[in-house]
Amino acid sequence: MNSVVIALISWSAVTAGTLSTLAQFRRVSSTGVEGVSSATWLLFTLIGGFWISFGALSAHSVAVVLGSLLCWPLQLAITFRLTPWRHRRGSLQAIAMFAATCVAPALLGGWSWCVYGCGLAMMLLRLPQIVELVRTRDASGVSSTSWFIGAGCASLWIGYYWNVHLWAPLIATALSGTGSLVIATMAVWRHRQETEEFVRREVFAS
Numbered sequence: 001m002n003s004v005v006i007a008l009i010s011w012s013a014v015t016a017g018t019l020s021t022l023a024q025f026r027r028v029s030s031t032g033v034e035g036v037s038s039a040t041w042l043l044f045t046l047i048g049g050f051w052i053s054f055g056a057l058s059a060h061s062v063a064v065v066l067g068s069l070l071c072w073p074l075q076l077a078i079t080f081r082l083t084p085w086r087h088r089r090g091s092l093q094a095i096a097m098f099a100a101t102c103v104a105p106a107l108l109g110g111w112s113w114c115v116y117g118c119g120l121a122m123m124l125l126r127l128p129q130i131v132e133l134v135r136t137r138d139a140s141g142v143s144s145t146s147w148f149i150g151a152g153c154a155s156l157w158i159g160y161y162w163n164v165h166l167w168a169p170l171i172a173t174a175l176s177g178t179g180s181l182v183i184a185t186m187a188v189w190r191h192r193q194e195t196e197e198f199v200r201r202e203v204f205a206s
Contacts, residue, residue, distance in 0.1 A: 006163045006164065007063075009159050009160045009163070010061070010067075010156075010157075010160045011063060013067060013153055013156035013160060014063055014066050014070065016150075016152055016156060017067050017070070017150070017153045018070045018074075019149055020071075020146050020147070020150040020153055021071040021074040021078075021146070022074060023143045023146035023149060024074075024078060024142075024143045025077060025078055026143075027141060027142070027143035027146065028078055028081050028082075031140050031141055032141050033081055033141045034140045034141040035133060035136045035138055035139030035141050035142045036078075036082060036129075036132070036141040037082075037090075037128040037129040037131075037132045038082040038083070038084045038087045038090055038091065039084075039090040039091065039093060039128040040125050040126060040128045040129040041075060041078050041079045041082055041084075042079050042082075042090075042091055042094045042095075043094045043098060043121065043125035044075050044078075044079075044125065045072070045075045045076055045079050046094070046095070046098045046102075047098065047118060047121060047122060048068040048069075048072045048075055049068075049072070050102050050114070050118055051065075051067065051068040051118075052068045052069050052072070054111060054114070054115065054169075055067070057111070061164075063160070064169075067157070094125075094128075097121060097125070098121060100117075101117040101120050101124070102114055102118050102121055104117070105117035115168035115169050115172055116168050116172070119169075119171050119172025119173075119176070120172075120175070122172055122173075122175060122179070123175040123178070123179050125179075126179030126180065126183055129142075129183050130182060130183060130186065133183065133186040133187060133190055134186075136190075137194075138194065139187060139190035139191065139194070140191070142183075142187045144184050144187035144188045146184075147180045147183045147184035147187060148180075148181075148184040150176075150180040150184075151177050151178075151181040151184060154173050154174070154176055154177025154180060157169070157173045158170055158173050158174055158177070161173065
């Protein structure tokens, strides 16, 4: 594929990823953090640091670096609002997962092993958010728009990795994109339930 087209795909992915994180940041800023998983966003922040390192030291790609670097301040802000220090068990589990799936493989097998481990982490990090959406009745803080854009962003990165023959991050991104689509769909379902419940309360109140 033409190098200009590949560059366009990568920078479109960078833009989409930033917009996805911005949508969630705006949601928690305006609506609150109800239904948002602290463990998920702590892992996002930790893995964001990994992708910055991978892009700079292994892939040698400015797009890969900026794809995480531009999101990082927003991820940190979201994580801070979720006060992970008050959710010690979930936070410790998130840190342990990051160490087991990203840090340990990097020490044992280098970047290639680390990226495959990160693929597993990127899929698993979505599980706390899925569980939270199943358990909670109030998911008003979860931005379905953010997760839908995230799934689209993953599709763009898959196209980029395919054309530059980076198979490990391609698999990692495919797994994470699938998880994002599941969360987006569940968030829409929860928001619809909340709207229906609100309408019922208003009808009975009148």
